[in-house]
Amino acid sequence: MQEHDHEKEHRRGRPRSEAAERAILDAVVTLLEDGVPLGTLSIERIARTAGVGKATIYRRWQGKEELFVDVLREIExxxxxxxxxxxxxxxxxxxxxxxxxxxxxxxxxxxxxxxxxxxxxxxxxxxxxxxxxxxxxxxxxxxxxxxxxxxxxxxxxxxxxxxxxxxxxxxxxxxxxxxxxxxxxxxxxxxxxxxxxxxxxx
Known part of the structure; x- marks a missing residue:
């Protein structure tokens, strides 16, 4: 039963994880579209725009350049x-x-x-x-x-x-x-x- 509950928790958690990732990528694109230079974008500002904590970003990407690589995939x-x-x-x-x-x-x-x-x-x-x-x-x-x-x-x-x-x-x-x-x-x-x-x- 415990294993079944764990599987359900994983299934419930995954969409939230994907939604957070989507929000982060969208936040970077939005900021860039607003004319914010790539070099001045901070993890703090990205997190604030996405409505997530900085830790949420760092769980997925080691830093800005890794995040920007995924943004490149988004806009290309x-x-x-x-x-x-x-x-x-x-x-x-x-x-x-x-x-x-x-x-x-x-x-x-x-x-x-x-x-x-x-x-x-x-x-x-x-x-x-x-x-x-x-x-x-x-x-x-x-x-x-x-x-x-x-x-x-x-x-x-x-x-x-x-x-x-x-x-x-x-x-x-x-x-x-x-x-x-x-x-x-x-x-x-x-x-x-x-x-x-x-x-x-x-």
Missing amino acids: PPEPELPGTSALDDLTVILESLRRRGLAQRSSVLLHNVFAEMKSRPKLWGEYHRMVIEPRRMATLAAIRRGVATGELRDDLGVDLMSDMIVGPMLVRTLHRPEAPLDDDLAERMIDAVLQGLTPRK
């Missing part, structure tokens, strides 16, 4: 599902997701705040690279390899170089040229330009 949109109809279709979807991320970063105080400060925090930047950038790069390389295998793409260039040639222009537009337009058809036009090259058509 999921990777798009690739259609798989062709390598070029998959690459276009990947570029389109980068274009949309660029638009989101331009219009969101939260994303601008997080990305601006994250780059000065090696642990956070490393986690973002592992969690977001590297999987995206692997998906791009896999799509290029499929394109080489099916004859859609040439087989005499390294896949790394082809990946940089395809993804690089979108990263320049979204990250390095914040004033540059991100038109709806940009991904398709970039893919076409890479495939056709820059020499004049005859």
